[in-house]
Amino acid sequence: MRYFLAFIALVATPALADRIKDLGTFQGIRENQLTGYGLVVGLAGTGDDSLDYATQAMRGVVSRFGLTLPAGVNPALKNAAAVLVTAELPPFAKPGQRLDITVSALGKAKSLRGGTLIMLPLRGADGEIYAMAQGNLAVGGLGIEAADGSKLTVNVPSAGRIPGGATIERTVESGFATAPGLQFDLSEADLTTAQRVADVINLRLGGSRAHAIDGVSIAIDAPMGATARAALMSTIENIDVKPADAPARVIVNARTGTVVINGAVRISPAAVSHGKLTVRVDEDPRVIQPAPFSQGQTAIQQSSTIAVEETRNPMFKLAPGASLSDIVAAVNKIGASPADLVAILEALKQAGAMKAELIVL
Structure with a gap:
């Protein structure tokens, strides 16, 4: 067996100054994950057939319109599929803004191509509804099956995306306007870099408003109020700092x-x-x-x-x-x-x- 190996050498160069915003983020200013469960309809016979999850989802959908499936009836839903929907809620997102969502088949659906996602709520980790999703899927994969059992699959046809497929219904309180102070967290722990960030902030703003707590966090004294803090954070983000050399x-x-x-x-x-x-x-x-x-x-x-x-x-x-x-x-x-x-x-x-x-x- 031959073993192929590529060798890459990174030559040492003088460290350049980086913006503070490229080294980490302010605490509380982050994305939040949203998930939901629902039904995709309009498939060309590539759905879940008799999967119980899809049947339960269909009963929930039709009940919104005052319809009831007969008891004991398990419809063959070849044109529908149970799906999980995921999305990222960005910081400071406001009601009415749109989110891109990813739709993935939960059961044995062969393809979601040509399907339409029925309206469903997207919930956060606290169980609250933060967005509503619905729309037509864009699927990059393709799956073909012949009568003799031969199959051809390109990419992943059982997952797709809906650009702007969710509408934000409520905001996530970040707490940065009412917290006792600001805290900047480095993406990679380094005591030297943390101290240098605190030093350049004090040099730019004057006084001793920033101090390194540990190798990741820098505490910053800030005035109360969202407007004043937004201006201060904007100034801090664009300060240049020379990070410490990377460990060997x-x-x-x-x-x-x-x-x-x-x-x-x-x-x-x-x-x-x-x-x-x-x-x-x-x-x-x-x-x-x-x-x-x-x-x-x-x-x-x-x-x-x-x-x-x-x-x-x-x-x-x-x-x-x-x-x-x-x-x-x-x-x-x-x-x-x-x-x-x-x-x-x-x-x-x-x-x-x-x-x-x-x-x-």
């Missing part, structure tokens, strides 16, 4: 065969020797014919050849404080393959010569 990491993706080494990786003095051992087994069976009139039987005689080949590579030495470019040059010099590179890095880590975190995905 080596990332190995065993599935795709990708190795990424960032520029912060350093190597202590070390000597490395790496070789390959190749074992080759060749089978050359031969047919043996008996002598004429000997009443013998034709047989197969096995003939095997085993060869062992060891490739010897010279040892190379890494000087104190070797950088990423030194590592790449040394590995290329001995002609190591990407798979060999992974073995060398793991050995350096175990020997304590590589000052970096080795992460295998």
